[in-house]
Amino acid sequence: MTLAEEVLGGSRRALARAITAVENQAASAPEVLAALFSHTGHAHLLGVTGAPGTGKSSLVNQLALDARKAGKTVAVLAVDPTSPFTGGAILGDRIRMRELAGDSGVFIRSMATRGSLGGLARATADVVKVLDAAGFDYIMIETVGAGQSEVDIARHAQTTIVVEAPGMGDDVQAIKAGILEIADILVVNKADDPRAETTVRALRAMLDLAHPGDAHAVSHHGMLMRVVLNGQDGAPTEANAWRVPVMTTNALSGEGVPEVLTQVVNHRQHLRDTGEMARREMARIINEVDAALRDRLMADLLDRIPNSELETMVARIARRELAPQQAVSVLVAAYSPIT
Amino acid sequence: MSERKIRVLVAKPGLDGHDRGAKVIARALRDAGMEVIYTGLRQTPDMIIEAALQEDVDVIGLSILSGAHMALAPVIMEKVHAAGLDDVMVILGGIIPDEDIPILKEAGVSEVFGPGSNTNHIVKVIQDSIRARE
Numbered sequence: 207m208t209l210a211e212e213v214l215g216g217s218r219r220a221l222a223r224a225i226t227a228v229e230n231q232a233a234s235a236p237e238v239l240a241a242l243f244s245h246t247g248h249a250h251l252l253g254v255t256g257a258p259g260t261g262k263s264s265l266v267n268q269l270a271l272d273a274r275k276a277g278k279t280v281a282v283l284a285v286d287p288t289s290p291f292t293g294g295a296i297l298g299d300r301i302r303m304r305e306l307a308g309d310s311g312v313f314i315r316s317m318a319t320r321g322s323l324g325g326l327a328r329a330t331a332d333v334v335k336v337l338d339a340a341g342f343d344y345i346m347i348e349t350v351g352a353g354q355s356e357v358d359i360a361r362h363a364q365t366t367i368v369v370e371a372p373g374m375g376d377d378v379q380a381i382k383a384g385i386l387e388i389a390d391i392l393v394v395n396k397a398d399d400p401r402a403e404t405t406v407r408a409l410r411a412m413l414d415l416a417h418p419g420d421a422h423a424v425s426h427h428g429m430l431m432r433v434v435l436n437g438q439d440g441a442p443t444e445a446n447a448w449r450v451p452v453m454t455t456n457a458l459s460g461e462g463v464p465e466v467l468t469q470v471v472n473h474r475q476h477l478r479d480t481g482e483m484a485r486r487e488m489a490r491i492i493n494e495v496d497a498a499l500r501d502r503l504m505a506d507l508l509d510r511i512p513n514s515e516l517e518t519m520v521a522r523i524a525r526r527e528l529a530p531q532q533a534v535s536v537l538v539a540a541y542s543p544i545t
Numbered sequence: 546m547s548e549r550k551i552r553v554l555v556a557k558p559g560l561d562g563h564d565r566g567a568k569v570i571a572r573a574l575r576d577a578g579m580e581v582i583y584t585g586l587r588q589t590p591d592m593i594i595e596a597a598l599q600e601d602v603d604v605i606g607l608s609i610l611s612g613a614h615m616a617l618a619p620v621i622m623e624k625v626h627a628a629g630l631d632d633v634m635v636i637l638g639g640i641i642p643d644e645d646i647p648i649l650k651e652a653g654v655s656e657v658f659g660p661g662s663n664t665n666h667i668v669k670v671i672q673d674s675i676r677a678r679e
Contacts, residue, residue, distance in 0.1 A: 219629060223603035230549055293550070294575035300596060301585035307592045314599055318550070438594050 209234070213340050216461035218313065221340050225315055227382045228332045240333055242339035249281075249345045250337040253363030255385065257323060258351025260371040261395035264304035264457035266346050270306055271460070272467045278343035279311040283333060285326055286349045288318040295319075299348060306374050313342065325349040325356025331494060334362065352385055360388035361493055364486065365473045367466070372401035386412065389450055391469050396455035397462060409452045448476050468530065503543065510541040551579040551675055553604040554597050556588045558621065561611035565640060570606060573664035574671070590621045596626050602633060603675055609639040613651065622653040634674050638662070 209227070212220030224242075228235045252269075254262050270280040284299035289435035306312045322328045326349055336344050342365070342464050349359050360366050385408070386392070394405050455462035457473035477483035499532065519533040528536075555571045557564055564586055570580045582600045584592070597605050605625070611619060618637060625633060637649060638658040646657045656670055 222599055226601040260624055287582075289575060295577040295580045296571055296575050296583055297580060298583045300582060304585070304588075304592065307595060314596075316580075316582050316600060320550075321558050335628075366559075498637075 208237075208241065210238050210339075213238075213336065216340075218310075220243065221313065221336065222315070224336050225333050228336055229317065229327070231329065235332070238442060238452060239335060244338060245339040246335045247338065247340075249342050251334060251338075251362060252344055252346045252469070253349065253359035253366040253472060254346060254369060255349040255352045255359045255388075256367065256369030256393075256395075256405060256430075257371070260351075260369045261344060261455075261457045262351075262369050263299045265367075265369055265393065265395060265455060265466075266299075266348050266461065267303045267305060268457050268460045269346060269467055269470075270303070270312060270344075270456075272464050273344050274311055276467070279341070280306075280313075280344045280346060281335065281337040281340070281342040282306075282314040282346045282348065283317060283330065284314065284348045285317045285319060285330065285350050288320050291342070293301045293320075312339070319350060322358075323356075324358030325352045326358045326362065331362055331437050332359075356372055357385060357388050361490060364477060364483065365390045365468075367393055369393045369395050370405060371396050372399040372405045379501040390448065390473050391466060392450055392452045393466055394452065394454045395457050397456050402454055406452050406454060413450055413452070413510070419530045448473060449482075450480075497538075506543040507538070510543060511537055515540075526545050548552045551604065551671065552582065552600060552602040553579050553606055553671070554582045554584065554593070554600060554602045555606045556593045556596070557582045557608045558588050558590060559609055559611050560587060560612045561609070562586055564608070566610065567606075567608040570608070570638060570664065570667065573668060574606075577668040577672070579668075579671070581599050589615065590624050593621060594624045594630070596671060597625075597630060597633060598628055601667070604634045604636065604671055607635065607637045607638065607639075609641075612640065614639060615645055616640055618649050618654055625653065632678070634671070636671070637666070638667075647658045660669045 207215070208219055209224050213224050225236055254266050256262050266282055270282060270325050272278050279493060282303065284296055284297070286297045286299060288295045295318035297318060299316055303314055306314060317330070317333065319327045326347070330347065334345055334347065347359060347363060349356060362527050364523050368385055370392065372394060392409050394402050394409065398401065451452065453462060453466050455466060457463065477486070480515070515537070519528070519537065522528045523530055523533055546664045553574050555567050557567050567602065571583050574581050574602070582596065582602065584596055585644055588669070607618065607621065614637065623629065623634065625635060635653065636656045637654050641649070643658050649657055653673065658667055
């Protein structure tokens with residue numbers, strides 16, 4: 207039996223190994239992914255992002271518990287940062303997920319970013335495919351503690367939850383561009399904090415300032431682009447646009463979490479009903495092919511350029527004889543794999 | 546472009562709450578470029594095995610300061626074998642009397658590190674063992 211067949215057969219050990227192969231971009235990875243790809247597309251991909259310490263891991267823990275109560279299986283992909291200096295990482299999200307231990311309907315995998323800066327790891331999309339093929343109903347992707355611009359999750363998830371904690375900044379923070387814009391559901395966690403109500407009000411005011419309607423962005427050639435609400439080409443109109451709910455939770459006690467899960471289900475239904483699911487899927491595929499092409503061409507090109515040539519160019523740039531753009535033109539002209 | 550990282554599970558089985566040592570080790574392994582999955586305190590043997598399997602680790606590092614190592618380590622080793630994780634290296638740190646070490650190694654523990662162990666040495670033992678396997 208091949209590794210992919212074992213994954214499809216339900217072996218958790220094979221699943222873990224397949225993820226490792228894909229994550230390491232091992233020689234066997236393309237074959238594994240190719241064999242699994244036709245079995246993907248079943249899971250609902252749920253992204254959970256927010257600043258460090260807002261309670262992402264605890265919320266994922268509770269969401270997974272509630273999803274299990276509803277009879278759904280859950281895979282959790284928890285991303286933590288790689289040290290830029292040593293390449294090592296401490297992956298500590300499991301600490302908050304101990305209640306999920308011993309449940310065969312749950313699979314948790316920790317992942318380091320390995321130099322990627324958008325809040326996820328480079329191999330995230332491929333690891334998600336492996337988990338999807340393994341048949342989980344939900345795949346919950348927890349990003350690194352995100353600042354204001356780690357918005358990659360919106361490219362991968364079908365529903366994105368942005369978690370805020372009370373007392374994090376004022377209402378101007380709330381209207382800045384970035385992470386709040388990608389939310390399909392906004393959660394104010396630690397709702398027992400007396401400042402929670404103020405935070406909820408600031409977020410609701412922020413949403414009211416925005417043009418009503420579907421605030422979600424799709425990715426096009428690496429740029430996040432807003433969905434236009436003109437009803438043309440099947441795009442949603444203002445009338446049937448998704449309204450981002452602002453919800454409060456206490457992820458430690460679990461209070462408010464079932465309501466969040468209900469909104470996740472509602473959002474999935476909304477994506478289906480409006481055709482938005484298919485449009486986002488197309489955007490995601492375009493983005494993925496785009497990135498894969500770039501990676502492949504880049505690798506091919508770097509393979510062809512001799513190290514000595516690269517070093518010569520770097521030295522010339524350092525002496526200000528050449529601008530970096532000129533050096534690139536020379537190198538591409540001489541070594542491009544495309545003729 | 547294959548990128549192989551050594552993955553280590555650092556776990557504290559049993560009931561003692563002293564995780565300073567485990568955190569020092571986790572940090573040292575991180576600084577040596579490894580990916581450390583840190584599970585926190587009071588892990589049962591089953592939780593450790595489950596995490597090791599899901600995370601597909603190369604090494605399980607156990608920290609036991611409660612004196613229960615002779616009860617916990619053999620149970621964990623049994624479950625390691627039962628789960629088919631025989632290729633996973635298991636190392637143990639803590640307050641371990643010398644006379645217990647041969648028995649623990651007999652049970653399948655690769656190395657035992659006591660107080661005062663040099664973290665560079667621990668890193669090297671892991672790296673050498675993983676390299677030898679490949």
